[in-house]
Amino acid sequence: MHPLRDLMYPSSIAFWGASNNPMKMGTVQLANILETGFKGDVYPIHPSETTVLGLPAYKSIADVGRPVDLVQLTLPTDVVPGILEECGKAGIKRAIIISGGFKEFAGGGGRELEREIVDIAKRYGIRFLGPNCVGIFNSLISLNSTTIPRPPMGGSIAFASQSGAYTAMINPMLRAQGIKMYQTMSVGNEADIDLADCLEYFKDEPDVKAIGLYVETVRRPREFMKAARATVKSKPIVAIYVGGGEAGSRSSLSHTGALTGPDEVYDGLFRQSGVIRADDIDQMLDFLWALSSQPIPSGGRMAVVSNSGGPGTSLAYHVEKAGMTVPLFSEALNARLKEVTGRLAYVGNPVDLTFEMDLTLFEQLLDIVYSSGEVDGALLYGIFGWDFMTNMEKRFPALKQIQEPWIANYEKFLARLCEQPKSYGKPLFVLSFIPATSPSIAPIIRGGVPVFPSARRAAAAMSAMLRYRQIRDSA
Amino acid sequence: MHPLRDLMYPSSIAFWGASNNPMKMGTVQLANILETGFKGDVYPIHPSETTVLGLPAYKSIADVGRPVDLVQLTLPTDVVPGILEECGKAGIKRAIIISGGFKEFAGGGGRELEREIVDIAKRYGIRFLGPNCVGIFNSLISLNSTTIPRPPMGGSIAFASQSGAYTAMINPMLRAQGIKMYQTMSVGNEADIDLADCLEYFKDEPDVKAIGLYVETVRRPREFMKAARATVKSKPIVAIYVGGGEAGSRSSLSHTGALTGPDEVYDGLFRQSGVIRADDIDQMLDFLWALSSQPIPSGGRMAVVSNSGGPGTSLAYHVEKAGMTVPLFSEALNARLKEVTGRLAYVGNPVDLTFEMDLTLFEQLLDIVYSSGEVDGALLYGIFGWDFMTNMEKRFPALKQIQEPWIANYEKFLARLCEQPKSYGKPLFVLSFIPATSPSIAPIIRGGVPVFPSARRAAAAMSAMLRYRQIRDSA
Numbered sequence: 001m002h003p004l005r006d007l008m009y010p011s012s013i014a015f016w017g018a019s020n021n022p023m024k025m026g027t028v029q030l031a032n033i034l035e036t037g038f039k040g041d042v043y044p045i046h047p048s049e050t051t052v053l054g055l056p057a058y059k060s061i062a063d064v065g066r067p068v069d070l071v072q073l074t075l076p077t078d079v080v081p082g083i084l085e086e087c088g089k090a091g092i093k094r095a096i097i098i099s100g101g102f103k104e105f106a107g108g109g110g111r112e113l114e115r116e117i118v119d120i121a122k123r124y125g126i127r128f129l130g131p132n133c134v135g136i137f138n139s140l141i142s143l144n145s146t147t148i149p150r151p152p153m154g155g156s157i158a159f160a161s162q163s164g165a166y167t168a169m170i171n172p173m174l175r176a177q178g179i180k181m182y183q184t185m186s187v188g189n190e191a192d193i194d195l196a197d198c199l200e201y202f203k204d205e206p207d208v209k210a211i212g213l214y215v216e217t218v219r220r221p222r223e224f225m226k227a228a229r230a231t232v233k234s235k236p237i238v239a240i241y242v243g244g245g246e247a248g249s250r251s252s253l254s255h256t257g258a259l260t261g262p263d264e265v266y267d268g269l270f271r272q273s274g275v276i277r278a279d280d281i282d283q284m285l286d287f288l289w290a291l292s293s294q295p296i297p298s299g300g301r302m303a304v305v306s307n308s309g310g311p312g313t314s315l316a317y318h319v320e321k322a323g324m325t326v327p328l329f330s331e332a333l334n335a336r337l338k339e340v341t342g343r344l345a346y347v348g349n350p351v352d353l354t355f356e357m358d359l360t361l362f363e364q365l366l367d368i369v370y371s372s373g374e375v376d377g378a379l380l381y382g383i384f385g386w387d388f389m390t391n392m393e394k395r396f397p398a399l400k401q402i403q404e405p406w407i408a409n410y411e412k413f414l415a416r417l418c419e420q421p422k423s424y425g426k427p428l429f430v431l432s433f434i435p436a437t438s439p440s441i442a443p444i445i446r447g448g449v450p451v452f453p454s455a456r457r458a459a460a461a462m463s464a465m466l467r468y469r470q471i472r473d474s475a
Numbered sequence: 476m477h478p479l480r481d482l483m484y485p486s487s488i489a490f491w492g493a494s495n496n497p498m499k500m501g502t503v504q505l506a507n508i509l510e511t512g513f514k515g516d517v518y519p520i521h522p523s524e525t526t527v528l529g530l531p532a533y534k535s536i537a538d539v540g541r542p543v544d545l546v547q548l549t550l551p552t553d554v555v556p557g558i559l560e561e562c563g564k565a566g567i568k569r570a571i572i573i574s575g576g577f578k579e580f581a582g583g584g585g586r587e588l589e590r591e592i593v594d595i596a597k598r599y600g601i602r603f604l605g606p607n608c609v610g611i612f613n614s615l616i617s618l619n620s621t622t623i624p625r626p627p628m629g630g631s632i633a634f635a636s637q638s639g640a641y642t643a644m645i646n647p648m649l650r651a652q653g654i655k656m657y658q659t660m661s662v663g664n665e666a667d668i669d670l671a672d673c674l675e676y677f678k679d680e681p682d683v684k685a686i687g688l689y690v691e692t693v694r695r696p697r698e699f700m701k702a703a704r705a706t707v708k709s710k711p712i713v714a715i716y717v718g719g720g721e722a723g724s725r726s727s728l729s730h731t732g733a734l735t736g737p738d739e740v741y742d743g744l745f746r747q748s749g750v751i752r753a754d755d756i757d758q759m760l761d762f763l764w765a766l767s768s769q770p771i772p773s774g775g776r777m778a779v780v781s782n783s784g785g786p787g788t789s790l791a792y793h794v795e796k797a798g799m800t801v802p803l804f805s806e807a808l809n810a811r812l813k814e815v816t817g818r819l820a821y822v823g824n825p826v827d828l829t830f831e832m833d834l835t836l837f838e839q840l841l842d843i844v845y846s847s848g849e850v851d852g853a854l855l856y857g858i859f860g861w862d863f864m865t866n867m868e869k870r871f872p873a874l875k876q877i878q879e880p881w882i883a884n885y886e887k888f889l890a891r892l893c894e895q896p897k898s899y900g901k902p903l904f905v906l907s908f909i910p911a912t913s914p915s916i917a918p919i920i921r922g923g924v925p926v927f928p929s930a931r932r933a934a935a936a937m938s939a940m941l942r943y944r945q946i947r948d949s950a
Contacts, residue, residue, distance in 0.1 A: 022871040028864070035866045053870060100829065104784075149866045163785020165856075172862070173908035173928055176651070216788060240789075242930075247801030248792035251784065251825045280789060280931035309579075309726065310638020313691060314715075314755065317723035326722030350726045354575065381640075387647070389503070391510045391624045395528060396497040433648035453648055455717075456755035 003127040004193065004201035007094040008138050008183060010070035012041040013145075014061055016083055017074030017098070018052050026074035027053070028147050029098070029135060035149060037142035043068065061090040070094045072135065072145055077101035080131065081116045088124025095121070096145060097130035103189045104132055118191050126192075133188025134164030137181065140207075146186070155180030156209035156292045160198035162187055162216045166281055178436035178445035179289050182208060194219050199227035203235065210292035212284050213239040213275070217260050221269060228273035233475045236468040237275045238287045241266045274471040276464055283460065289450045290461040294427035296469050299376040300324035302462065303369045304350035305362065307382035311431055311455060312350040315379045318459035324466065326350060333372045340364045349375075353382065359413050366417070370424035377427040377465075379458055384432075385410065385440020411443050418447025427465060429458045478602040479668065479676035482569040483613050483658060485544035487516040488620075489536055491558060492549030492573070493527050501549035502528070503622050504573070504610060510624060512617035518543065536565040545569045547610065547620055552576035555606065556591045563599025570596070571620060572605035578664045579607055593666050601667075608663025609639030612656065615682075621661070630655030631684035631767045635673035637662055637691045641756055653911035653920035654764050657683060669694050674702035678710065685767035687759050688714040688750070692735050696744060703748035708950045711943040712750045713762045716741045749946040751939055758935065764925045765936040769902035771944050774851040775799035777937065778844045779825035780837065782857035786906055786930060787825040790854045793934035799941065801825060808847045815839045824850075828857065834888050841892070845899035852940075853896075854933055856906040860885065860915020886918050893922025902940060904933045 013033065017026025030053055033042060043064045044052035051057055058064050061071070071087050073080055073095060080099050087095060102114035114131065121128055129136065135145035139153035148168035152175050159181060161167045167186040174181060183205070185198060195213055202211045211231065218224045228237055242248050243260025270277045278284035302319045304326055306312030316326045329337070329349045337347040340361060346352045351365060362380060369375055386407060393399050421428035430451045434441045444451055452458035488508065492501025505528055508517060518539050519527035526532055533539050536546070546562050548555055548570065555574050562570060577589035589606065596603055604611065610620035614628035623643035627650050634656060636642045642661040649656060658680070660673060670688055677686045686706065693699045703712055717723050718735025745752045753759035777794045779801055781787030791801045804812070804824045812822040815836060821827045826840060837855060844850055861882060868874050896903035905926045909916045919926055927933035 022864075022867040022874050023877075028867060031866045031870055035869075148863050161785070163783070163788075165783040165785045169783070169786075169859070170908045172910055172913070176910045214785060216785075242785075242789045242792035245792050245795040247779070247795055247825060248788050250803075250823060251779075251788040251791045251821075251827065280793065280929045282929040282931070304722070304726070308638070308640040308644070310636070310640045310689060310691075310717075311644075313638070313723050313726040314717045316726045317717035317720050318755065320720040320722055328725075346726075348725060350722060352726065384644070388623050389497075391506045392497040392503060394510075395506055399497050402498075433645045435647055435651045438647065454755045454757040456757070 002201045002204065003094070004197060007070060007096070007127065007129065008136060008185070009141060010040060010094065010143070012043070012066065012068050012070070014043045014045055014064060014068045014071045014092075016045050016071065018044050019046060019049060020052060025098070025147055029072070029074055029145055032144045032146060032149050036144035036151070039141065041066070061086050061092065068092055070096065072096040072098065074098040077110070077113060081113065081120060084117055084120045084126070088120060088126055093126055095126055095128035096133065096135055097128055097188070098133060098135060099130070100132040102131045102191065114189065114191050121192055128192045129185060130188040131191060133186040134168050135186060137168070137184045139180070139182050150175070152180045154182070156182050156207050157212060157288045158182055158202045158205065158208040158210070159184040159212040160187055160195055160202070161185070161214035162190070162195070163214045164188070166214045170281065174285070176436060177285070178442070178451065179285055190219055196220050196223040196227045199224070199231050199237065203227070203231040208235060210288045211235055211237045212288045213237065214281070215239050215241045215266070216243045218266070218269060225269065225273045228275050229475065232274035232471050236291045236471070238278050238284050238291070238464070239270055239275050240278050240280060240284050241270070274475055276467050276471070278464075283457070286452065286457050286461045287464040290427070290429065290465055291468060293448045293450055294421055294429070294465070295425045296465055296472070297376040297427050297462070298469065300466050301327050301375045303375040303378040305365055305369070305378060305380045306350060307353040309352055311381040312352050314455035315381060315431060315458065316350045318455045319379065319462065322459040322463035324459070324463060327374060329372070329374055333368070333374055336368050337365060340368070359383070359410065363413060363417055363420070366420050366428070370420060370426055375426070377462060379429050379431065379462065381431040383414070383430060383440065383444065384434065385438065387434065387438060387440050414443040415447055418444060418449050421449065427462065429462060431455055431458050477676045477679065478569070479672060482545060482571070482602065482604065483611060483660070484616060485515060485569065485618070487518070487541065487543050487545070489518045489520055489539060489543045489546045489567075491520050491546065493519050494521060494524060495527060500573070500622055504547065504549055504620055507619045507621060507624050511619035511626070514616065516541070536561050536567065543567055545571065547571040547573065549573040552585070552588060556588065556595060559592055559595045559601070563595060563601055568601055570601055570603035571608065571610055572603055572663070573608060573610060574605070575607040577606045577666070589664065589666050596667055603667045604660060605663040606666060608661040609643050610661060612643070612659045614655070614657050625650070627655045629657070631657050631682050632687060632763045633657055633677045633680065633683040633685075634659040634687040635662055635670055635677070636660070636689035637665070637670070638689050639663070641689045645756065649760070651911060652760070653917070653926065654760055665694055671695050671698040671702045674699070674706050674712065678702070678706040683710060685763045686710055686712045687763045688712065689756070690714050690716045690741070691718045693741070693744060700744065700748045703750050704950065707749035707946050711766045711946070713753050713759050713766070713939070714745055714750050715753050715755060715759050716745070749950055751942050751946070753939075758932075761927065761932050761936045762939040765902070765904065765940055766943060768923045768925055769896055769904070769940070770900045771940055771947070772851040772902050772937070773944065775941050776802050776850045778850040778853040780840055780844070780853060780855045781825060782828040784827055786856040787827050789930035790856060790906060790933065791825045793930045794854065794937065797934040797938040799934070799938060802849060804847070804849055808843070808849055811843050812840060815843070834858070834885065838888060838892055838895070841895050841903070845895060845901055850901070852902040852937060854904045854906065854937065858889070858905060858907060858915065858919065859909065860913065862909065862913060862915050889918040890922055893919060893924050896924065902937065904937060906930055906933050
């Protein structure tokens with residue numbers, strides 16, 4: 001059993017640093033543990049309070065008197081070693097140390113303190129995340145030990161991060177995009193558990209389909225490479241690295257006490273490890289969303305289907321620019337497509353339906369295109385829903401009667417559309433400028449089809465899927 | 476007076492193609508004209524209805540019997556020449572021709588029809604947008620003649636587009652990002668008015684501060700270059716071009732009947748014209764937002780200020796990667812910064828406050844950094860507002876009392892923060908993962924400071940501002 005498995009699935013948690021003062025970080029974290037829906041036992045430890053957030057509080061870990069699987073320490077730096085020692089004596093084996101002021105605070109004796117907690121942990125067989133981290137999130141047991149509420153639970157993306165902000169502060173962005181997180185962990189200074197450990201763990205976590213890493217340093221390159229290569233045989237890994245460059249490197253040292261290397265070194269390390277590098281957090285999320293939700297294409301021949309020239313042309317342009325092709329369809333295929341499209345439509349590839357309200361055309365076109373054997377995937381623009389008719393609804397109350405069956409059909413249509421990539425084993429992406437939370441778009445996202453707000457982003461994500469295909473094939 | 480000036484500021488509009496059938500495109504467009512708040516006279520022309528959307532309808536333009544500044548034609552292709560001729564006879568001088576099926580429909584006689592309407596327009600001195608376009612939007616007179624309701628009105632960005640979708644379908648995305656549009660025009664096939672005309676017009680439109688172009692072809696390169704070079708002396712131009720490549724070129728031909736050229740040709744044309752090229756619509760909007768709202772930096776020395784390591788490191792990395800610097804501060808400047816930061820903060824540049832709730836620190840730091848003369852601009856991460864405290868509010872009703880003055884101060888703080896770049900003449904960008912519509916972020920956007928959802932996007936936008944500096948200096 002991987003040591004992270006116990007840490008991510010505790011049945012009971014003891015918590016230091018929460019009180020009844022709502023302005024304390026520990027209090028916020030404990031409130032989030034309780035609010036997110038964790039079903040296990042939670043024991044706040046506090047020197048003077050008798051209850052914390054309505055739970056009975058304990059003076060010390062010894063007082064709890066029941067088994068504790070995991071402790072979280074959100075404490076002033078100086079008291080961490082003593083408490084960790086107490087935990088060791090009480091038989092605790094897993095810890096999350098939130099407190100900062102260790103290795104990253106080199107001038108103030110932080111390096112020595114960090115060595116001290118590592119020694120204590122070794123002595124008692126404690127495996128821990130941190131210090132200087134923000135906690136974990138595991139959607140499977142509704143556990144959120146971070147400072148940020150309402151993580152977008154679900155999906156099949158796992159994420160390990162040397163940045164706490166990217167672990168939790170991105171929740172609002174994830175919700176706005178419709179991306180869900182299966183598990184995340186903030187590794188902080190990695191005094192014990194590091195990214196290589198996280199990869200080993202994610203590799204065997206059954207429902208994880210794609211893994212993201214935020215990297216400022218790789219502390220054990222050999223182990224990282226070994227864990228990555230074993231993982232990418234079945235699961236893609238996407239990493240962002242921002243330690244390269246002069247200022248990034250300076251910043252990183254003060255952040256997690258990490259020694260960084262030039263971009264080229266990390267490019268090489270990632271390439272040899274089969275890790276796909278993304279430019280930034282937004283691109284990493286795009287790639288992970290695509291990789292975790294859609295079939296991996298077997299080649300780079302893409303169909304572009306749209307009902308509007310500009311977005312169709314943009315998709316075609318960016319697909320080619322990203323190294324894939326938008327092949328001219330055969331005459332036979334064009335003839336089949338022409339049977340279902342209108343007079344003004346252009347079918348060659350891209351397929352441009354021009355302005356068209358009959359959405360079932362998309363479904364028919366995708367069936368024909370996917371089954372032709374002439375493409376390996378498809379990118380689609382033109383799903384608008386009904387939002388833009390709001391001015392009309394006001395003026396024509398009778399529209400409601402036309403709309404109701406239309407909307408019912410719309411949702412059914414989208415559900416069928418989202419099944420097409422699965423049944424043909426070829427990916428589908430949607431380009432749309434409508435927010436993911438709109439009722440026009442939400443059903444697509446629920447159906448597991450990623451929606452991108454620009455042609456460039458959609459094409460880059462498709463290209464990342466092809467890259468993973470190559471990595472997996474040569475692994 | 477530029478011919479587009481009359482077209483964009485009509486006092487009266489005659490409209491063909493609207494009826495009382497809410498499912499017709501013309502009806503939707505007329506409803507949008509009425510709903511968006513246009514104060515001028517509107518005359519629907521309809522062969523059989525006596526009223527259209529509650530307005531008196533006219534059998535023909537001759538029946539209107541009052542002056543008409545602009546006509547919009549949303550009609551079947553074949554009847555367009557006849558109606559245009561009638562308009563000419565009635566003394567109409569400006570038209571928007573929405574109808575498709577002209578040059579872009581080469582196989583079906585569209586080319587000949589387009590020549591016919593050009594001849595008619597010349598004969599009567601009519602200047603027109605289209606055909607095959609989606610209309611215009613002018614926030615100054617609340618005129619929206621497109622199919623899409625609720626354009627985000629305001630700001631100082633002008634946009635001319637050879638794609639209708641990018642003109643109007645992006646409205647929801649613009650609203651979600653907090654970007655406003657001053658004027659947009661869909662130029663369609665450009666049978667008469669083209670992008671070069673639009674540039675000439677925008678150049679003298681007083682409140683336009685930045686101009687966007689969606690380009691599939693430049694039909695009159697010499698005139699385009701001349702208009703662009705004259706414009707960029709005072710206003711930046713950002714263009715996207717997607718006609719390059721094989722499939723993009725094919726798609727473009729069927730879209731607007733445009734003959735495209737390789738990427739390199741357009742790169743050269745843009746460079747010689749002083750036009751900044753963006754990769755896609757999202758990047759174009761990022762650039763325009765930055766250029767239209769913030770002071771142009773006089774050099775590439777950037778301060779990065781954050782309260783979190785990961786985003787700070789990412790900003791530093793991407794700023795350097797985009798060709799700017801994050802210079803080490805002088806000892807004197809570091810000492811001044813240390814006076815206001817906490818024990819765990821790192822000041823060198825990037826400045827990392829570590830987790831910090833006292834927002835006024837940002838204000839003090841920016842004052843010190845801007846006035847030091849050591850940087851030309853700043854990028855900031857760490858404005859979270861109060862959203863993440865929602866779990867606490869539920870548990871601690873008394874928090875409301877702490878919050879109220881805090882929130883009042885928060886808005887005042889943000890208002891002052893947004894003034895700082897103006898008073899120092901140095902740009903400020905904010906990085907945030909919280910949606911623009913959240914009360915935590917909306918005041919920043921109202922204050923005219925662009926908010927980007929990734930470090931890479933913020934750095935790219937800053938780099939575009941520097942590029943414009945060079946263009947303007949050498950124009």
